[in-house]
Amino acid sequence: MDALRKRWSAANSLVCVGLDPEPAKFPAHLRSTPDAVFEFNRAIIDATADLVCCFKPQIAHFAALRAEDALERLIAHIHAAHPGIPVILDAKRGDIGSTAANYVIEAFDRYGADAVTVNPYLGRDSVQPFLDRADKGVIVLCRTSNPGAGDLQDLPVDGRPLYQHVAEKVAREWNSHGNCALVVGATWPTQLREVRGIVGALPFLVPGVGAQGGDVEQMVGHAKTGDGTGLMISSSRAILYAGQGEDFAAAARAATLSLRDAINRCR
Amino acid sequence: MDALRKRWSAANSLVCVGLDPEPAKFPAHLRSTPDAVFEFNRAIIDATADLVCCFKPQIAHFAALRAEDALERLIAHIHAAHPGIPVILDAKRGDIGSTAANYVIEAFDRYGADAVTVNPYLGRDSVQPFLDRADKGVIVLCRTSNPGAGDLQDLPVDGRPLYQHVAEKVAREWNSHGNCALVVGATWPTQLREVRGIVGALPFLVPGVGAQGGDVEQMVGHAKTGDGTGLMISSSRAILYAGQGEDFAAAARAATLSLRDAINRCR
Numbered sequence: 001m002d003a004l005r006k007r008w009s010a011a012n013s014l015v016c017v018g019l020d021p022e023p024a025k026f027p028a029h030l031r032s033t034p035d036a037v038f039e040f041n042r043a044i045i046d047a048t049a050d051l052v053c054c055f056k057p058q059i060a061h062f063a064a065l066r067a068e069d070a071l072e073r074l075i076a077h078i079h080a081a082h083p084g085i086p087v088i089l090d091a092k093r094g095d096i097g098s099t100a101a102n103y104v105i106e107a108f109d110r111y112g113a114d115a116v117t118v119n120p121y122l123g124r125d126s127v128q129p130f131l132d133r134a135d136k137g138v139i140v141l142c143r144t145s146n147p148g149a150g151d152l153q154d155l156p157v158d159g160r161p162l163y164q165h166v167a168e169k170v171a172r173e174w175n176s177h178g179n180c181a182l183v184v185g186a187t188w189p190t191q192l193r194e195v196r197g198i199v200g201a202l203p204f205l206v207p208g209v210g211a212q213g214g215d216v217e218q219m220v221g222h223a224k225t226g227d228g229t230g231l232m233i234s235s236s237r238a239i240l241y242a243g244q245g246e247d248f249a250a251a252a253r254a255a256t257l258s259l260r261d262a263i264n265r266c267r
Numbered sequence: 268m269d270a271l272r273k274r275w276s277a278a279n280s281l282v283c284v285g286l287d288p289e290p291a292k293f294p295a296h297l298r299s300t301p302d303a304v305f306e307f308n309r310a311i312i313d314a315t316a317d318l319v320c321c322f323k324p325q326i327a328h329f330a331a332l333r334a335e336d337a338l339e340r341l342i343a344h345i346h347a348a349h350p351g352i353p354v355i356l357d358a359k360r361g362d363i364g365s366t367a368a369n370y371v372i373e374a375f376d377r378y379g380a381d382a383v384t385v386n387p388y389l390g391r392d393s394v395q396p397f398l399d400r401a402d403k404g405v406i407v408l409c410r411t412s413n414p415g416a417g418d419l420q421d422l423p424v425d426g427r428p429l430y431q432h433v434a435e436k437v438a439r440e441w442n443s444h445g446n447c448a449l450v451v452g453a454t455w456p457t458q459l460r461e462v463r464g465i466v467g468a469l470p471f472l473v474p475g476v477g478a479q480g481g482d483v484e485q486m487v488g489h490a491k492t493g494d495g496t497g498l499m500i501s502s503s504r505a506i507l508y509a510g511q512g513e514d515f516a517a518a519a520r521a522a523t524l525s526l527r528d529a530i531n532r533c534r
Contacts, residue, residue, distance in 0.1 A: 020366070060362060060369035066377060068335055092362050094386055095327060096413040099287070102327035110333060119361055121388040121408060123415030141388060146363040148390030155432060157422045162429070165422060 001137055001179055003086045003114065004203060007053045008229045010084065014220075014267070015260045016205065017048050017252075018090070018236030019057040019074070021065065025241045027248045037062070038070040040248075042077055044240060047249035048256045049082040054115075054232055056088040056205075075112050086114040088205065088232070092141060093130075094119035100129040108136050115139055117183060117205070120166050124174060134177035140170050142195060145185025145208030163191065164198060171199035181205055186219045186233065193222035201225045203232065209259070210238030216259070220266035228267035235259055268404055268446055270353045270381065271470060274320045275496045277351065281487075281534075282527045283472065284315050284519075285357070285503030286324040286341070288332065292508045294515045304329070305337040307515075309344055311507060314516035315523045316349040321382075321499055323355040323472075342379050353381040355472065355499070359408060360397075361386035367396045375403050382406055384450060384472070387433050391441060401444035407437050409462060412452025412475030430458065431465060438466035448472055453486045453500065460489035468492045470499065476526070477505030483526070487533035495534035502526055 008014065021037050030036050045055060055078055062071040075087050089111055093103040107116040107130075115137025118127055130138045143153055143163040153163040170180050184195050186208035195204070204223055209216055216233075224230055239259070243251025275281065288304050297303050312322060322345055329338040342354050356378055360370040374383040374397075382404025385394055397405045410420055410430040420430040437447050451462050453475035462471070471490055476483055483500075491497055506526070510518025 058362075058366055058369075060360075060366045060373060063335075064369040064372040064377065066335070068330075068333070092360075092386075093327075094361070095325075095359050096411065099325055099327045102325075102331040105331040106327060110331065119359075119386050119388050121361075121386050121419055122411050122413060123418030123420070125413055125415035126411075144363065144389050144393075146389060146392055148392035151390030151392075151436070152388055152429070152433070153390070155424045155429065157424055157429075162419070162422065162424075166419070169418070 001181070001203060003084065004054060004137070004232070005229070007084060007086065011050065011053055012264065013051055013053050013260045014229065014231045014233050014263050015052050015256055016054045016056050016088070016232040016234040017044065017052050017239055017256060018207070018234045019044065019055060020061045020236040020240065022061065023065070027245055029246055035070065037065060037067045038073055041074050043249040044252050045074070045078055046081065047253040048239070049085060051253070051256045051260050052085065054086045054088055056090050056234055058090040058236070072111055079112065086137070088115045088117065088137070088139065089113035090117050092117045092119050094122050094126055096122065096126055097129065100126050104129045104133060108133055115181070117141065127174060131174055131177060131179065134179055137179050137181060139181040139183055139205050140166065140174070142166050142170070142182040143184045143188055143191045145187045149185065149188070164194060167195045167198045171202050175202070183207065184223065189215070189218045189222045192219060196223055201230055203230055205232045205234060207234045209233055210235040216262050217266045220263055224267060233263055268448070268470060270351065271320060271404070271499070272496070274351060274353065278317065278320055279531065280318055280320050280527045281496065281498045281500050281530050282319050282523055283321045283323050283355070283499040283501040284311065284319050284506055284523060285474070285501045286311065286322060287328045287503040287507065289328065290332065294512055296513055302337065304332060304334045305340055308341050310516040311519050312341070312345055313348065314520040315506070316352060318520070318523045318527050319352065321353045321355055323357050323501055325357040325503070339378055346379065353404070355382045355384065355404070355406065356380035357384050359384045359386050361389050361393055363389065363393055364396065367393050371396045371400060375400055384408065394441060398441055398444060398446065401446055404446050404448060406448040406450055406472050407433065407441070409433050409437070409449040410451045410455055410458045412454045416452065416455070431461060434462045434465045438469050442469070450474065451490065456482070456485045456489045459486060463490055468497055470497055472499045472501060474501045476500055477502040483529050484533050487530055491534060500530055
């Protein structure tokens with residue numbers, strides 16, 4: 001989380017570029033390349049690195065392609081070519097202690113990620129092996145960006161929705177190493193404001209701008225911290241597939257710049 | 268779920284052998300084998316296949332070892348050498364629609380699993396891509412076996428704990444294709460009985476016997492269906508590492524037989 005705070009300031013950006021490779025959407029000239037998943041993502045990374053506070057590869061997109069190897073090399077590339085930019089492995093892991101320890105090895109040792117997203121449903125002991133890595137970030141699902149988020153997350157517990165209890169547990173109990181953050185979707189401005197009121201300056205990973213339709217001004221206004229930071233605002237498809245031709249990386253850069261500036265106008 | 272019901276009857280067994288490879292616990296003669304993860308698990312599978320209703324590889328244990336390839340080959344081996352035995356990929360996945368679709372590809376197309384475990388925290392639309400695969404099983408976390416399970420799962424919603432609402436949603440709303448099951452830990456006999464009362468004959472995947480200490484007699488008595496089935500009772504470490512020598516597969520077979528018979532005495 002220290003690296004993230006430094007990066008917010010150094011890059012003057014709250015933008016997180018999500019790396020969700022979908023080869024059917026790659027530019028035609030890349031599709032037949034043997035290492036297309038790596039080459040596509042590397043081009044996006046190199047074209048946007050100076051504009052972002054972090055990168056967020058989504059592991060399902062690599063697993064569906066049998067591209068674990070490309071994911072390992074991409075994270076190594078970010079660290080080598082763009083030092084100081086944290087990498088979040090978006091994996092939403094959650095399992096009991098002994099298995100969680102293996103997910104910790106997967107995320108932090110194998111892939112070398114700086115932070116990982118986790119699911120709180122199994123309770124604190126399932127997250128503890130992640131929390132114990134004080135040098136790494138643990139980003140807990142709170143109020144997710146999808147339409148059905150409320151099915152469980154809004155169920156009323158003692159008069160308040162479940163996600164508020166998750167927010168409170170993470171901020172007051174799970175964050176003893178100061179390495180926690182929360183996922184709160186851009187699509188829920190009211191909930192962003194409520195969670196911000198509960199957790200103080202805890203960082204938020206905010207998916208759901210761009211393709212999912214979250215409004216930037218309302219979201220930043222409701223979710224930022226007192227110093228105008230506190231957010232990793234994640235956009236994937238709207239940046240990755242901004243251009244379809246050989247200039248796709250330049251188009252991704254333009255989309256990132258536009259999002260960064262739109263956010264910065266509201267801080 | 269049909270394959271599972273057939274297998275309960277054909278094998279006269281409710282035992283699910285969990286495949287959680289930990290190379291440090293492998294017998295010494297296997298540890299230096301180049302393909303040790305595959306060879307160890309294959310030996311366990313071949314020694315226990317006639318005694319089980321299903322196998323359950325836990326994906327974190329393979330991912331931490333960069334052994335995705337061994338996992339693919341093991342599931343293919345089960346299907347080829349032991350037809351009719353369902354394979355559950357224990358992955359506890361949960362993500363929004365577009366990403367969930369990639370997890371569906373990972374579990375069912377890449378690995379060829381017959382069922383997968385999923386986390387309900389993100390709501391129904393996050394599980395829908397799994398539910399839509401009517402030919403595959405979707406096993407939803409309800410009351411997990413770990414000590415901290417209650418942190419969220421026991422929170423009171425309208426006077427009843429959250430896990431009971433999950434059980435009800437899955438049984439009444441999510442199970443329209445009849446392909447759902449629930450994870451309920453053997454360590455919680457009272458909760459097993461309560462969930463059984465809510466969901467009728469919905470199958471349970473029951474981890475937590477053996478190494479985690481769940482009591483077989485109490486568990487089976489509280490969780491079985493009217494016809495003495497309804498359960499996939501999962502044991503991993505107590506079977507896999509029952510023997511430390513060259514006869515480890517025979518020791519695993521003896522442990523599986525003993526568990527199967529202990530369960531069958533209570534049905």
